Amino acid sequence: MIKGIIFDLDGVLVSTDELHYKAWKKLADELGITAFNKEDNEKQRGVSRMESLEVVLQKGSKNYSQEEKEALAERKNDYYKELLQELDKSAVLPGAFDTLADLRKRGLKIAVGSVSKNTPVILEKTGLADFIDKVSCGLDITKSKPDPEVFLVAAKKLELAPEECVVVEDSAAGIVAAKAAGMKSLGVGPYYQSLEAVYEARGLDEAIDWQTIIEA
Numbered sequence: 001m002i003k004g005i006i007f008d009l010d011g012v013l014v015s016t017d018e019l020h021y022k023a024w025k026k027l028a029d030e031l032g033i034t035a036f037n038k039e040d041n042e043k044q045r046g047v048s049r050m051e052s053l054e055v056v057l058q059k060g061s062k063n064y065s066q067e068e069k070e071a072l073a074e075r076k077n078d079y080y081k082e083l084l085q086e087l088d089k090s091a092v093l094p095g096a097f098d099t100l101a102d103l104r105k106r107g108l109k110i111a112v113g114s115v116s117k118n119t120p121v122i123l124e125k126t127g128l129a130d131f132i133d134k135v136s137c138g139l140d141i142t143k144s145k146p147d148p149e150v151f152l153v154a155a156k157k158l159e160l161a162p163e164e165c166v167v168v169e170d171s172a173a174g175i176v177a178a179k180a181a182g183m184k185s186l187g188v189g190p191y192y193q194s195l196e197a198v199y200e201a202r203g204l205d206e207a208i209d210w211q212t213i214i215e216a
């Protein structure tokens with residue numbers, strides 16, 4: 001019996017993926033990497049900040065030291081944090097508030113499992129914090145998805161066994177992480193059909209048979 005649902009944040013509950021893209025694009029343009037585009041941005045879905053930087057740098061020809069890379073990642077994060085200042089509940093994806101309220105009513109525990117170190121500020125600014133029991137994020141972990149750490153920490157914080165949890169994800173790395181954690185998954189977002197999740201839905205505003213998922 002499923003007792004907890006662990007939601008990825010970016011691309012599942014909020015549309016911060018667009019803000020990540022804007023911030024990376026600004027950095028790429030400054031570095032003269034004009035070839036960085038939306039398609040590359042898809043490879044940054046659900047992966048860590050440093051891995052996302054590599055996606056940008058691969059489109060250019062210059063080599064950077066580790067120290068320089070860390071400064072670049074920080075510069076991108078400053079741009080991203082600036083954009084986050086404008087964030088409010090309008091950034092919450094369709095169906096997210098209703099889904100969280102409905103699952104709570106059914107007695108399920110709710111966690112967020114995101115590799116983003118900006119998770120706390122995003123939850124506060126969007127009002128999602130009121131619907132979440134526990135948060136496992138980039139600040140709690142040392143290994144990013146596809147490593148299962150972020151979801152195992154979430155289950156532990158919920159005081160549940162991994163097999164009592166279902167993960168909701170929009171990235172391939174996140175679905176691999178859920179499997180590695182021993183959890184079933186619901187794949188959502190533009191690529192939901194190719195994520196190889198156990199359950200699939202275009203978005204949280206679709207008719208999702210939560211009862212079946214919970215009782216499976």
Ligand code: B16
Nearest residue numbers: 009010044046048049114115116117
């Ligand atoms: P930050 P998720 C991920 O969030 C994003 O999808 C990914 O693009 C980003 O690089 C990563 O968070 C790290 O975010 O730079 O804010 O620490 O999908 O795991 O909620």
Ligand code: MG
Nearest residue numbers: 008010011046
């Ligand atoms: Mg995501």
